[in-house]
Amino acid sequence: MTIRILSLLLGIFAFSPALQAEGEWAQFRGDRGQGQVNAQNLPVQFGETENLAWKTEVPGVGWSSPSISGNEIWLTTAVKDEAAEQISLRAICVNAQTGTLETDLELFRIPGAEKIHADNSFASPTPVIGESQVICHFGTYGTAGIDRKERKVTWSREDYHVKHQGGPGSSPVPYGQNVILTYDGADEQFVVAVKQSTGEEVWKVSRSAPLREAPDTHRAFATPAIWTVDGKDLLISPGPDQVHAYDPATGAEVWHVRYTGFSNVPVPVFNEKHVFVCTGFYETEILALTPGGSGDVGETHVSWRYGRSVSTVPSPILVGNQVFSINEEGLAVCLDAETGEVLGRRRMNGAYSASPISWAGKLYFCEESGRITVVEATPEMPTVQVNRVEGELKASPAVRQDDLIIRTSTHVYCFRQ
Template identity: 40%
Template sequence: PEGVKVGKQRALVADRLTLKAIMVSAATGKIEQEIKLFEVEKPEPKHALNSYASPTAVIVDNFVYCHFGTYGTACVDRETGKVVWTETTLHCDHQNGPGSSPVLFGDLLVIHFDGRDKQYLAAIDRHTGRVAWKTDRSGRMHDNNDFKKAYGTPLIVESNGVPLVVSPAADWVYGYDARNGSEVWKAHYGQLGFSTVPCPVEWKGKVYISTSYMKPRLLAVDYSGRGDVTESHVKWVSDKQAPSKPSMLVVKGRLYIVNDKGIASCLDAESGEELWKARLSGEYSASPLHANGFVYFFGQNGTATVFKDGPTVVEVARNQLDEGFMASPAVSGNTMFLRTEAALYRIDQK
């Protein structure tokens, strides 16, 4: 972006924005292509901690699907760099910039659009870019439009033979039929919950939701219900150390969490009982990662802390990079890719 002025809470962009897909060689780190996808005149303001390219891309076969919220979605052939299609009809007022990532169900990309002005989710045909279905949120929300927005990413699960989109939004988490977008169930958070960021995770018939702001709350919801399941299918609730931005991680019935202030904890996923807790260095936005029996946490101050996966706290290593982590890590085989505020790193197993 050009013409940027940064205030206490939001970065105001006064001129124009170019949104790109960048192809980097996994072997060498060399930038091989920069593909211009959208030119935006006078984009909306965003939060100082956010970017206009926060949503995570989806790769299927030879195609990369890049989503930029209200500014559009694009399909790129990753062999040729050709833009196959763009979709620019789905809009909302993010207020703080885009944050929701698409997820794949069959040939559909399912995406949240929870803005101040309108709240819905939609599915885009990945071959054509056409909107396959679109469903408005049904739950009653706060009268203040600032409390209606969310930045969550859905999760696809299966219940009773139905593919479900588990979809956290402001004040409610929903279950939709992924095939047509029809609402199957919804559950209220039990308190105000908005600007929801963490992606749900699943374990043995339950999904785990963090409500983000004002005060984050953690809920375990049985996703087999129908209708309003607030009273019947919310299995436990915890108001301790829930994250506002990082997603959670579940491994063998252990739920790993790091909140924004750097408190890492491990809960029993079945009961919500805390198994251990540890104070990490700095603040956190990136989500934890599990690989090869270890759990990794990446801080905004550049600290990477490694724990052994298990019911007791065992810190294995603590490493430091010069720049901080906002993005979550990615793994391919025994290789880890880390994106800091200034660089992209490839870390290989020794």
């Protein structure tokens, strides 16, 4: 009896969401990708000379956001080797206390002639930090596991290939002892789970969506999220023309909802009643989906739709019963999560790629020129503070305890009060 109970418990542990310890930010947008900050005293006012704990130069180019566990801040970057006409895809680790660059490790090399979209980089997916491994993902160019203690590559895979036609974007998502990777290319679309410790494939599923004729419309760059409803975990995975709900333990599709959209980037956000999904370019909408059902639930489980100036890149964020979203042109909107009613709008000005974070009734919006505006998380979104950093800002912010971690095109910053 004891052995049977232990086996059941181990099975539950192996296939359960990777809940993060307090003060950790070990995947894109923190715990479950929701951008919610659990801190006591996060800086609101900061800059090049104010509340700056340290500032560290980072080589190369990359828009992956920092992932944080313990005293480790991990990110990826792409460094051009002009002499060899190649691009070096690398993992970087910075000490969270001091800002010391502790590790700069090459993982892959690709031809220098590879092309990406002007707004993207070869190192845009954010790493996942597990108990003993860091998983660095570069889409079609490869995925690698790094031993956190030894700072050595323990495994790598270069056998999953798609035509991104713009570069990689979807970040890996942890689930128990596995990590889930998303590939939505112009030629193929599939989702795969591999073991964090070895890279061994656990499951792989092809997308079920019937796609349009033009290959460009087959692409997507969204990072999925694990939504738990009534004790059941679902992997909510937006793709081209359809959002899929999978069993994250097996890859089996549970339900899907059709839409007309592609090249979507935002992570789904959720509460107990709804999961909110952005559909991407073409017919750009936010969909509020209710749990339950199987197969095509588009006629029965779409609670509401909103389609005015919706984001295709920055992810939305929930604060209480309100959904906040900012699009690439800086138009922010506050919606009632229950009904989709517009509660407020504000034009923030500028260009936006980074996803906002929420802390203590405030939102942090990061504009590409380096302006970070802190606003009240109310329908009017009044400004609390405007801050600035040097360099281009497309990576989403991360938080370690009470430290605000910002990555720009040239540096990683730590702001601490």
